[in-house]
Amino acid sequence: MMDRSVAPIQQEIEKIEFAKAQTTIFSSGIQCHSILQDDCKVVKMEIEFQAGSKFQDKALIAAMVNNLILEGCEKYSAYEIASFFDNEGAFLDTSCSADKASVVLHCLERSIPKLLPYLQEVLSTANFPQNEIDTYLKINAQKFEVNREKVGWVARNEFMEELLGEDHPYSWKVSASNYKEVGRDDLISFYNKRYKSATFQVYLSGKVTAEVLQTLENVFNQKGIQRNDVSDAMTENENNVSDVKLIEKKGAIQSAIRLGAVTINRSHADFPALFVANTILGGYFGSRLMSNIREDKGYTYGIGSGVIHLEGLSHFIVSTEVGAEVTAATLKEIEFEMNQLRNVLVSQEELKLVKNYILGNIMKGFDGSFSAMARFQMLNHQGLGYDYYQNLIQEIKTMKVEKIQAVARNHMNYSTLKKIVVGKL
Amino acid sequence: MVEFKEHQLKNGLRLIFNEDKTTPIVAFNLLYDVGSKDEDENKTGFAHLFEHLMFGGSINIPSFDGPLQTVGGENNAFTSTDMTNYYITLPKNNIETAFWLESDRMLSLAFSEKSLEVQRQVVIEEFAQRYLNQPYGDVYLLLRPLAYKKHPYRWATIGKEIKHIETATMEDVKAFFKRHYYPGNAILSISGNLTFEAVKELTEKWFGDIPSRKKELRKLPVEPLQKEERTLEVERDVPLNALYYAYHMPSKNDADYYAVDLLSDVLSRGDSSRFYERLLKKTDLFAEIDAFVTGDTETGLFIIAAKLSAGVRYEQAEAAIDEQLLEIIEKGVGDEELQKVKNKAESTFEFGKTSALNKAMGLAICALVKEPELFNYEFTLYDKVSAEDIQRVAKHVLRRENRSKLIYKAKKG
Numbered sequence: 001m002m003d004r005s006v007a008p009i010q011q012e013i014e015k016i017e018f019a020k021a022q023t024t025i026f027s028s029g030i031q032c033h034s035i036l037q038d039d040c041k042v043v044k045m046e047i048e049f050q051a052g053s054k055f056q057d058k059a060l061i062a063a064m065v066n067n068l069i070l071e072g073c074e075k076y077s078a079y080e081i082a083s084f085f086d087n088e089g090a091f092l093d094t095s096c097s098a099d100k101a102s103v104v105l106h107c108l109e110r111s112i113p114k115l116l117p118y119l120q121e122v123l124s125t126a127n128f129p130q131n132e133i134d135t136y137l138k139i140n141a142q143k144f145e146v147n148r149e150k151v152g153w154v155a156r157n158e159f160m161e162e163l164l165g166e167d168h169p170y171s172w173k174v175s176a177s178n179y180k181e182v183g184r185d186d187l188i189s190f191y192n193k194r195y196k197s198a199t200f201q202v203y204l205s206g207k208v209t210a211e212v213l214q215t216l217e218n219v220f221n222q223k224g225i226q227r228n229d230v231s232d233a234m235t236e237n238e239n240n241v242s243d244v245k246l247i248e249k250k251g252a253i254q255s256a257i258r259l260g261a262v263t264i265n266r267s268h269a270d271f272p273a274l275f276v277a278n279t280i281l282g283g284y285f286g287s288r289l290m291s292n293i294r295e296d297k298g299y300t301y302g303i304g305s306g307v308i309h310l311e312g313l314s315h316f317i318v319s320t321e322v323g324a325e326v327t328a329a330t331l332k333e334i335e336f337e338m339n340q341l342r343n344v345l346v347s348q349e350e351l352k353l354v355k356n357y358i359l360g361n362i363m364k365g366f367d368g369s370f371s372a373m374a375r376f377q378m379l380n381h382q383g384l385g386y387d388y389y390q391n392l393i394q395e396i397k398t399m400k401v402e403k404i405q406a407v408a409r410n411h412m413n414y415s416t417l418k419k420i421v422v423g424k425l
Numbered sequence: 426m427v428e429f430k431e432h433q434l435k436n437g438l439r440l441i442f443n444e445d446k447t448t449p450i451v452a453f454n455l456l457y458d459v460g461s462k463d464e465d466e467n468k469t470g471f472a473h474l475f476e477h478l479m480f481g482g483s484i485n486i487p488s489f490d491g492p493l494q495t496v497g498g499e500n501n502a503f504t505s506t507d508m509t510n511y512y513i514t515l516p517k518n519n520i521e522t523a524f525w526l527e528s529d530r531m532l533s534l535a536f537s538e539k540s541l542e543v544q545r546q547v548v549i550e551e552f553a554q555r556y557l558n559q560p561y562g563d564v565y566l567l568l569r570p571l572a573y574k575k576h577p578y579r580w581a582t583i584g585k586e587i588k589h590i591e592t593a594t595m596e597d598v599k600a601f602f603k604r605h606y607y608p609g610n611a612i613l614s615i616s617g618n619l620t621f622e623a624v625k626e627l628t629e630k631w632f633g634d635i636p637s638r639k640k641e642l643r644k645l646p647v648e649p650l651q652k653e654e655r656t657l658e659v660e661r662d663v664p665l666n667a668l669y670y671a672y673h674m675p676s677k678n679d680a681d682y683y684a685v686d687l688l689s690d691v692l693s694r695g696d697s698s699r700f701y702e703r704l705l706k707k708t709d710l711f712a713e714i715d716a717f718v719t720g721d722t723e724t725g726l727f728i729i730a731a732k733l734s735a736g737v738r739y740e741q742a743e744a745a746i747d748e749q750l751l752e753i754i755e756k757g758v759g760d761e762e763l764q765k766v767k768n769k770a771e772s773t774f775e776f777g778k779t780s781a782l783n784k785a786m787g788l789a790i791c792a793l794v795k796e797p798e799l800f801n802y803e804f805t806l807y808d809k810v811s812a813e814d815i816q817r818v819a820k821h822v823l824r825r826e827n828r829s830k831l832i833y834k835a836k837k838g
């Protein structure tokens with residue numbers, strides 16, 4: 001009989017094999033990054049513009065241009081465009097963050113020669129018909145009314161302004177009146193500057209054959225302006241003690257809590273230690289916040305912490321939704337767990353677990369070309385190469401508990417976190 | 426084509442293995458043939474609560490997550506009306522840890538009181554976060570019991586009410602485990618860069634000595650044929666009036682299932698679909714409108730869900746939807762329109778085969794519904810559907826007397 005209480009022998013994770021992206025620069029200056037996965041029939045292509053919300057001078061503009069770019073061009077109506085891609089079984093989506101805006105195509109590889117020239121036409125001659133703008137505003141103003149009933153959504157909407165002040169380019173929040181202030185001219189001017197005359201990058205994964213790349217190069221051969229947008233590098237917030245900002249919601253069964261502070265970026269020498277410290281605190285299912293606040297107290301369905309990296313601005317956050325009556329108790333426990341990291345050395349056992357968890361998780365990030373491309377895209381955004389992972393892995397393998405404590409003391413201070421509660425306190 | 430091999434242990438456990446030489450991780454998916462449809466109507470939400478308890482320690486191993494994370498692994502699980510599915514991804518050289526952990530909790534749980542108390546509270550918070558504290562969160566808690574009168578699909582997986590979770594006892598937990606968690610009621614599906622021989626050997630080693638049990642024949646109450654339209658009206662503190670139609674439709678083992686699924690795609694999949702183009706964009710009646718199937722193994726629901734623009738009366742909205750339904754019943758769909766939704770289905774299937782985890786999970790679910798081969802040929806079942814089929818099922822499913830209607834009104838000021 002085998003002894004089931006004894007774990008199988010653990011194999012160390014020695015090295016992680018990456019599926020690496022190949023970068024081709026076309027004569028037009030367009031950068032194309034690709035990872036081939038030969039055993040599938042599909043392609044994902046993301047065309048990424050320097051057109052995130054930080055570049056807008058009015059709320060909603062970046063997101064609207066991004067969304068409406070597929071809703072009509074000189075030759076085709078919104079319906080014709082949607083039908084063309086739907087007919088091929090393709091999925092054409094848009095996404096817009098604070099830094100970037102993308103158009104994302106998922107399709108069968110065989111559809112590429114047909115779809116790309118059409119897509120190029122749509123993107124380069126978008127004309128933002130007034131009726132599409134009206135429809136967008138109508139639908140989204142009503143969605144906004146639904147969203148502002150959600151405590152978690154409200155906390156996210158308010159948070160960046162609380163963190164950075166209302167004038168910061170990352171501080172855009174949406175309010176009901178914004179839907180009345182957008183004009184077609186605003187959209188066209190943003191489109192002309194950020195899409196039409198600008199260069200872009202392309203990320204391709206899946207069945208990216210040589211023919212696919214050739215088609216792409218043939219189709220997207222117009223020259224664009226390289227925009228070097230310099231974002232101000234941010235320093236950490238002044239260490240002022242920050243009180244909780246409460247946004248009351250009557251009848252809320254749960255409160256949303258969102259806390260955070262500006263922190264160091266991925267290139268900083270202390271980052272690997274912060275990464276480990278954050279993972280211990282709230283970065284995985286077995287984290288201290290989850291163990292304490294979910295698994296021990298049952299206050300929440302989920303709680304987590306993380307470091308979010310925008311261009312030139314990284315910030316640390318803790319977020320959760322908890323039973324309204326235990327909101328204050330949850331804040332106390334978050335404070336307690338952050339202080340524990342600063343005051344008490346992590347045990348060797350916990351460190352070992354977290355190290356291996358992180359290494360396994362990095363490996364999982366390379367399951368299939370689509371995930372592997374998401375990793376590359378992150379590196380590219382941060383101006384990092386694959387040596388970032390080699391270095392991170394090395395640092396994590398040799399991480400010492402004293403280093404984690406030092407980093408927690410420098411970068412994880414509950415009292416100076418900006419704090420938002422939506423619901424009840 | 427996703428290649429796989431199969432093996433069945435003497436105790437009844439089914440093993441499915443897909444060799445994937447390209448991935449650095451292994452996906453280990455263990456599916457149990459138990460869902461909320463197997464619950465007692467006075468103890469609903471139990472399959473899902475039980476899923477939480479599966480992480481509270483097993484007979485020989487006090488913690489499930491810790492040892493897994495220590496070897497670089499990660500896991501999660503979900504419960505639906507038809508199944509409870511547990512999945513792990515981990516570096517391939519530590520694959521044996523997954524076998525060790527999963528086989529021990531199939532053998533027996535620790536049944537700790539503390540775990541029951543905490544997970545009970547966590548599930549209550551999940552209930553609050555996802556169903557009560559969200560605008561429109563309770564729609565399916567209302568719609569299911571309206572559409573089903575006898576079949577256990579009449580309650581949602583989270584349960585009918587919080588009280589059932591609050592009153593669950595350790596005896597209930599033990600009885601549920603005994604009844605549903607054993608080798609013959611499970612399907613183990615693995616995808617990764619391993620050999621079939623190695624996987625078979627590990628499966629025999631860790632699961633081989635778990636006692637077998639006779640698989641209970643499932644006897645679910647049959648839902649009587651609905652003979653007249655049902656309507657429920659509620660008022661909630663939400664910004665917009667909403668409207669939901671639910672129609673009974675064929676089960677996943679009926680060829681017509683695929684025709685009905687494509688019918689919902691014709692109506693609302695993609696920005697060129699009928700609802701999107703004709704109702705959402707061309708009229709001012711709706712803020713949102715969708716049609717979809719619940720995808721249940723047994724006879725599920727075809728649902729139309731709409732949020733009405735401010736100021737629009739229910740009669741106007743309903744007339745507009747009914748006009749679209751009538752058109753498809755009377756005139757059917759064009760060949761090009763049908764080809765379009767088939768093409769969408771095809772690319773969706775192809776994207777579903779691009780990671781080890783998708784493959785392991787997909788093979789297991791297909792094995793449960795019918796057979797693992799279904800994972801490779803399911804698209805052909807869509808491809809076979811003709812325009813006549815769509816019109817025929819539209820006529821049959823979209824009958825008024827087959828419909829349950831939920832009027833979900835926004836409370837005034």
